[in-house]
Amino acid sequence: MTAIAKDDHILRVEGLQKIFNQHLAEPVEAVQDVSFQVRSNELTVLLGPSGCGKSTVLRVIAGLELPSSGKIIHGDQVVNGPARSRGMVFQSYTSFEWLTVAKNIEYGMKLHAVEPVIRKERVEHYLELVGLADFRNAYPKQLSGGMKQRVAIARTLANEPELLLMDEPFGALDAETRWNMQELLISLAQSTQTTIILVTHDLSEALFLGDRIIFFSKRPATIISDMPVAFKNKKRFARKEDILSEAKYKDAEQELMRLMRSQSNI
Amino acid sequence: MIAPKKRLEIRKPIKRLTSIYLGILIWVIFFGTWQLASSLGWVNALLVPGPIDVIEALRELIFERGFVSDIFDSIWRVVISFLLASAVAIPLGILMGSFHGLESFFNPFVSAWRYLPAPSFIPVLLMWFGTGETPKLALLFIGVVFFLITMVMDYTKKIRVELLETAETLGANRNQLVRTVIIPAVLPDIFIAMRQMLAVTWTYLVIAEIVASTTGIGAMMMRARRFLHTDEIMAGIMIIGVLGLLFDLFFRYLHRKLFAYLY
Numbered sequence: 169m170t171a172i173a174k175d176d177h178i179l180r181v182e183g184l185q186k187i188f189n190q191h192l193a194e195p196v197e198a199v200q201d202v203s204f205q206v207r208s209n210e211l212t213v214l215l216g217p218s219g220c221g222k223s224t225v226l227r228v229i230a231g232l233e234l235p236s237s238g239k240i241i242h243g244d245q246v247v248n249g250p251a252r253s254r255g256m257v258f259q260s261y262t263s264f265e266w267l268t269v270a271k272n273i274e275y276g277m278k279l280h281a282v283e284p285v286i287r288k289e290r291v292e293h294y295l296e297l298v299g300l301a302d303f304r305n306a307y308p309k310q311l312s313g314g315m316k317q318r319v320a321i322a323r324t325l326a327n328e329p330e331l332l333l334m335d336e337p338f339g340a341l342d343a344e345t346r347w348n349m350q351e352l353l354i355s356l357a358q359s360t361q362t363t364i365i366l367v368t369h370d371l372s373e374a375l376f377l378g379d380r381i382i383f384f385s386k387r388p389a390t391i392i393s394d395m396p397v398a399f400k401n402k403k404r405f406a407r408k409e410d411i412l413s414e415a416k417y418k419d420a421e422q423e424l425m426r427l428m429r430s431q432s433n434i
Numbered sequence: 435m436i437a438p439k440k441r442l443e444i445r446k447p448i449k450r451l452t453s454i455y456l457g458i459l460i461w462v463i464f465f466g467t468w469q470l471a472s473s474l475g476w477v478n479a480l481l482v483p484g485p486i487d488v489i490e491a492l493r494e495l496i497f498e499r500g501f502v503s504d505i506f507d508s509i510w511r512v513v514i515s516f517l518l519a520s521a522v523a524i525p526l527g528i529l530m531g532s533f534h535g536l537e538s539f540f541n542p543f544v545s546a547w548r549y550l551p552a553p554s555f556i557p558v559l560l561m562w563f564g565t566g567e568t569p570k571l572a573l574l575f576i577g578v579v580f581f582l583i584t585m586v587m588d589y590t591k592k593i594r595v596e597l598l599e600t601a602e603t604l605g606a607n608r609n610q611l612v613r614t615v616i617i618p619a620v621l622p623d624i625f626i627a628m629r630q631m632l633a634v635t636w637t638y639l640v641i642a643e644i645v646a647s648t649t650g651i652g653a654m655m656m657r658a659r660r661f662l663h664t665d666e667i668m669a670g671i672m673i674i675g676v677l678g679l680l681f682d683l684f685f686r687y688l689h690r691k692l693f694a695y696l697y
């Protein structure tokens with residue numbers, strides 16, 4: 169096994185604590201003490217019971233919230249606000265409905281005055297990758313939920329972030345669309361070599377997508393388990409049914425379910 | 435064929451043609467009753483002339499008494515003052531809806547003015563601006579601008595925060611956020627606010643012209659009152675209704691054209 173150099177870590181979360189309404193009568197401690205590091209090209213899944221603080225951790229990483237204590241270090245910079253290098257995909261649909269699919273994908277590049285020729289090229293590339301080439305001139309109103317999420321993912325990737333943050337991106341989709349999108353995400357992660365942090369509370373999604381799963385306690389969040397998905401042997405499966413035939417899959421799911429139950433509020 | 439069980443009629447869709455016929459029917463009943471009431475002498479014909487008399491009066495006004503220039507005077511007043519009010523209210527409302535500091539600064543002022551009835555300013559407006567066009571335009575402006583500011587601000591505040599955050603994580607700065615997300619997102623709603631406030635502008639127009647004008651639809655109606663020409667007054671009301679409807683249709687058409695992606 170090769171030793172991993174320390175500078176292999178693209179992101180470091182150090183002693184993160186987040187208290188909302190800190191100076192009001194009823195402060196809410198959402199995140200108590202969370203530390204972890206993320207390597208380049210890794211697909212990290214954040215898992216935990218409902219309301220435990222997963223979204224908060226992700227939003228602090230994105231720079232949309234500031235930590236109450238601790239810090240986020242991305243590359244060699246302390247995160248103090250949102251930036252192009254940390255793209256975010258939300259659970260709710262965020263397509264700009266006044267722009268066509270192609271213009272939505274182009275949006276971020278236009279903000280940064282990327283040359284038109286390169287812009288067009290990249291739009292075409294990502295239209296193909298997410299399978300929306302036939303819909304380049306359609307408006308979001310005309311798209312299904314899964315297609316809207318594909319627009320959001322393509323728009324973020326076309327902006328070439330170092331880090332792709334996703335907060336339950338497939339949570340609003342029906343089961344079939346959801347596993348289609350999961351497979352798409354695996355293939356995008358392979359082809360674009362983007363580092364991804366994804367929040368979910370769907371156990372099978374976590375096992376299929378994650379190279380590594382970080383499991384949070386109930387609120388206020390601390391890490392109660394942080395492990396690579398061992399039975400996958402550092403491989404990623406392209407198709408969802410293939411993972412189900414792995415001998416250890418059931419055990420892993422059972423283990424996660426036990427953790428989930430131990431942290432359940434209900 | 436299965437005979438459908440009789441169901442509750444609540445919110446049951448009806449045929450489009452049926453809906454159009456029903457819409458026409460109420461007008462037929464209205465004009466029919468009105469005509470009948472005056473023909474059969476149920477009402478004093480001098481005070482309530484029938485619709486046929488009113489339309490005859492309207493024809494005479496338009497073709498023999500130069501009423502068209504009054505109509506254009508009124509339209510001009512509405513359009514100019516409404517454009518002025520929009521030019522102030524739209525940018526200000528968007529900025530107030532986007533930046534809490536500006537909202538805190540302007541809103542107490544704007545809210546207070548909304549509760550002052552615009553016509554109460556007529557006496558001072560007349561003293562300040564004399565009898566020209568200015569006091570009329572000023573009245574319409576005051577009557578509309580504060581409502582429009584508030585509506586635009588509220589619509590701007592309703593833009594989903596995820597849209598703004600998405601743009602931020604794509605690297606948009608403050609200017610770009612306003613220009614490429616807030617404005618395009620709120621524009622269709624601003625059009626709806628404008629459509630509603632245009633109707634209000636017509637209301638103030640008639641007040642302005644009745645109180646302090648020698649030209650325009652309202653002034654014609656006040657002249658007619660002096661000579662007990664009830665038919666001409668009603669012709670004026672009818673014209674205002676028709677113009678209001680036309681402006682409304684125009685805005686609806688424009689909305690569909692400009693914001694086709696919403697339909």
Ligand SMILES: Nc1ncnc2c1ncn2[C@@H]1O[C@H](COP(=O)(O)OP(=O)(O)OP(=O)(O)O)[C@@H](O)[C@H]1O
Nearest residue numbers: 188189196198217218219220221222223224225369
């Ligand atoms: N802006 C805010 N102001 C006050 N409290 C907040 C805010 N955002 C989140 N919280 C609180 O922090 C806690 C954690 O919320 P968070 O959304 O991070 O949980 P989550 O794990 O993502 O939940 P879910 O599974 O429902 O998405 C919750 O109790 C929530 O009410």
Ligand SMILES: [Mg+2]
Nearest residue numbers: 222223224335
């Ligand atoms: Mg959440």
